[in-house]
Amino acid sequence: MDISHIEHIGIAVKSIADNLPYYENVLGMKCYNIEEVADQKVKTAFFKVGQTKIELLEPTSDESTIAKFIEKRGEGVHHIAFAVPDVAAALAEAESKGVQLIDKAPRKGAEGLNIAFLHPKSTHGVLTELCM
Numbered sequence: 001m002d003i004s005h006i007e008h009i010g011i012a013v014k015s016i017a018d019n020l021p022y023y024e025n026v027l028g029m030k031c032y033n034i035e036e037v038a039d040q041k042v043k044t045a046f047f048k049v050g051q052t053k054i055e056l057l058e059p060t061s062d063e064s065t066i067a068k069f070i071e072k073r074g075e076g077v078h079h080i081a082f083a084v085p086d087v088a089a090a091l092a093e094a095e096s097k098g099v100q101l102i103d104k105a106p107r108k109g110a111e112g113l114n115i116a117f118l119h120p121k122s123t124h125g126v127l128t129e130l131c132m
């Protein structure tokens with residue numbers, strides 16, 4: 001798999017508004033985009049750190065996987081997203097090497113990216129996203 005860089009780190013939060021002072025005033029980052037991803041039932045806020053982004057994920061429904069994650073494990077790092085040149089090819093490679101997939105095919109994520117998740121059962125507990 002030809003990973004070029006960490007595209008973003010996803011962090012589950014109860015409230016983006018409550019997190020902004022920490023990221024902006026303490027860490028000195030600037031939130032450049034807030035976007036709702038309706039089919040994932042989340043609101044996202046983005047910050048850039050070099051070529052990597054921090055993606056805050058706030059659930060917009062109790063049915064959201066982010067709401068369930070926070071309920072079980074509290075706020076914190078949710079997933080790591082690697083940039084690959086071809087998500088479908090990377091998924092096929094992962095599957096051929098015995099990795100269980102959450103997404104059999106790429107779908108649309110925030111910021112118009114093509115994204116797909118590998119199952120944390122197959123990735124030693126780290127929810128892993130491939131995107132481009």
Ligand code: CO
Nearest residue numbers: 010055081129
């Ligand atoms: Co992500």
